[in-house]
Amino acid sequence: MTRALIYCRVSSAKQRIEGSGLESREQRCRAYADDKGYIVEGVFPDDVSGGGDFMRRPGMVALLSFLDAQKGKSYVVIFDDLKRFARDTEFHLKLRREFATRGASIECLNFRIEDTPEGKFIETVIAAQGELEREQNRRQVIQKMKARVENGFWVFRAPIGYRYVSAPSGGGKILEPDPVLAPLVTDALEGFASGHLGSQAEVQRFLERSPHFPKDKPDGTLRPMTVNRLLKKVVYAGYVEAPNWGVSTRKGQHEGLISFETFQKIQDALEGRKRHFPARKDKNEDFPLRGFVACDCCGNAMTAAWSKGKYRRYAYYRCETRGCEAKSKSVPKAKMEEGFGEILKGLQPAKELFQLAEVMLRDA
Structure with a gap:
């Protein structure tokens, strides 16, 4: 009796079901x-899409490993379609050699494989045809995706803070802000643009503190590159682009999470251009530390205000950062400023500094 193995492959998980x-x-x-x-x-099944190295397909790896473990036995490996054998001509020939060295022959339902010069020639032509079809399909898909980008649609994986929904006018998917993640991304981007988050490291810590923001490391932290890419995505300003396809930046069909002006401020900061922050309009002699003291929980600048009680008004400093655990928890003005005063008292200039100042004033 002839022993046989079956290898079947589909291009996607959808086809599998x-x-x-x-x-x-x-x-x-x-x-x-x-x-x-x-x-x-x-x-041995596989649902890996496209061409590429067959050695990376789990089903094919398992099949070859099985043959390695059955030394001395002969097998026929059955494929339903020669194009399912290997979509790339190079890998087709390589895979044929891999089976031959293991003493296995192959048979296909839709093609009679003959071990003759003519048979090998026809087999190679069919393998090349499969590769041609794959490349043509890939080109067609890219052309369609490029056309959508040119019309203002984002066609890549939804960025963090967005999700795909059906376009109201029909004809595909469109981005819409994710109700949970969008406010968090907006706070991070605007915080960096305004200077409240003074560095990419601060943006990273801000995002890591959120239980909702997806982390990309096992220890629950983010890679610095993840933050850098987030800060550089023009899609968050409501624009789209595809430089690799020659599509320049243009207004998108989706709603931005920040303004384009804010996005430009972020790029200026990343490229080392000086940022000019407008003077605060809420300067008040009642709260000299407003904007200078940072929240112990999130690290952002705290604000301050008067609160009206039953009989009199009370002054407080508090954090108003969205998502902060200490948000709206007030610290009495007197306590905050007394603590600041104690810190100042502990700052004793070195004797050498006084000597240097004396020399500078004498020479002035």
Whole structure:
């Protein structure tokens, strides 16, 4: 009896659960084996899309490993379609050699493989045709995606803070702000633009403190590159672009989380250009430390205000940063400023500094 193995592959997880999926392909391969009188000893499925190195496909890796463990035994490996064998001509030929070195032959439902010069030539032509079709499909997909970007639609993975929904006018998906993550991203971007978050490291810590913001490291932290990319995405200003496809920056069809002016301030800061922050309009002699003291919880600048009580008014400093655990928790003005005074008292200039000042004043 001839021993057989079945390898079946689909291009996506969606195909796997539909009628043209793995089960239907396996069924056709089993019917072929029964007709030939083969005994099927194993089935190796894959749902990896496109071409590429077959050695990275889990199903193919498992199949080759199985053959390695069955030294001295001969197998026929059944494919339902020669194009499912390997979509790249280079890998097709390489995979043929891998099977040959393991003493395995291949058979396809839709192509009779012949070990003759003519048979090998036709097989190579069909493999090249599969590669051509894949490249043509890829080109067509890129052309369609490029056209959508040119019309103001974002076509890539939804950035953090957005999600895809069906466009109201039909014809595909469009970005809309995520109700949970969008406010957090807006606070981070505006905080960096305004200077309240003075560095990328501060933006990183701000985002890491949120339980909702997705982390990309096992320890619950973010990679610095993640923050840098977030600060550079023009999509957050309501614009789209695709430089690799020659599509310049243009107004998008989606709602921005920040203004383009804010986005430009962020780019100026990243490129080292000096940022000019407007004078605060809420300067008040009653609160000399407003904007200079930082929240112990989130690190952002605290604000201050008077609060009206039953009989009199009370002065407080407090944090108003969205998402901060200490948000709206007040610190009495007297307590805050007395503590600041104690810090000043502890600052004793060095004797050398007085001597230097004396020399400078004498020479002036």
